[in-house]
Amino acid sequence: MDTDVFFMQEALRLAQQAGEQGEIPVGAVVVCADKIVGRGYNQTIALKDPTAHAEMIAITAATNTIGSRYLNECTLYVTLEPCVMCAGACYWAMLGRVVYGANDEKNGCGKVGKPLFHPKTEVAKGIMLLETSDLLKVFFKKLRTK
């Protein structure tokens, strides 16, 4: 199986976990030398903390595991395009690579129109696009019909 798909599946599993808890379903993992060193899922409601996005939690977890505040040899997998805050966190962590699934036209960092990631960070998007987008679509559809 493709490595990116393998790790995005784990991020998707975490996103589903967030959705089951009533959070917007976004999940993230940080991978270093083919090992997951940090996991996170959106917990803004549970923690009553607007900074508790999946990426932020996964990055903090990864830096704790690795013992360094730089993740230049790591890849962040996240089911949804990072927002401005999370792109800023990726910048400071100097992530080697950022891989995301679904686009976020409303709140994604791409809407700023200028690159917010570190210039050395490689970015790949649309990995498992269908699955990551569907999870969000189904979640918001359910929310509207409630």
Place this chain on the structure above:
Amino acid sequence: MDTDVFFMQEALRLAQQAGEQGEIPVGAVVVCADKIVGRGYNQTIALKDPTAHAEMIAITAATNTIGSRYLNECTLYVTLEPCVMCAGACYWAMLGRVVYGANDEKNGCGKVGKPLFHPKTEVAKGIMLLETSDLLKVFFKKLRTK
């Protein structure tokens, strides 16, 4: 004494604390109804966490104190212009007001050229500009001569 100066002095005191611990000296407080509900100072080195900026810590502390993930009736005082990540956090927290001291030409959110704060957030800058800028200048000068 002017209210903004009063609270910026507390942010400055926290910034000094960061500097004494070898961190880039930035401090922040969140104020709600004239009371400090969250404090933070830069701890990226101590916590080995690139997300541990003064503002992030103060915002998380404030939402914990208030019990809400929205700070629309609060003011964030921070000694240095927020970076992209912290401006994004201010956006999600929907801060009522953001007040900062020194400009950050290198890493401040202003360099993006587009407003990153929430459209409802009022922004004031240059409060205690001399004191907040001097603290950083002295810190970096010492660092260079080491």
